Amino acid sequence: MRTIIVQPSGTRIHVDPGDTLLAGLQKAGYAYTVGCRRGGCGICKIDVLEGDFSYCRPVADTVITTEERSDGTCLSCRAVPEDDLTIQLRDASLRLVNPLLGQINATARQRAEAGRTAPEEQ
């Protein structure tokens, strides 16, 4: 499980390992401005403030420049979190469009976080 913190709201979202940021946020009932969903348009660019990610498929240099790759810019439709991430959307706000999915995700995240901090049984 990865926890994604979306700034500036501080919204915390559970993302399953292997899911892209976009897929994870959508599974959790959230939406924001996206375009092609295939790494071709760059509309889904976000800023990663903390944490690591990798791309599940190659991303063209015409979509993400070398400079952007080093400054924390990422394509959320292709980026897979390697650990917990803190991100910030650009020119878009995160909208909860499916409250039921949002509640299911919040419960899963709380259970996973409780499991992380539980003392080991002897």
Ligand code: FES
């Ligand atoms: S939505 Fe087009 S590159 Fe991500």
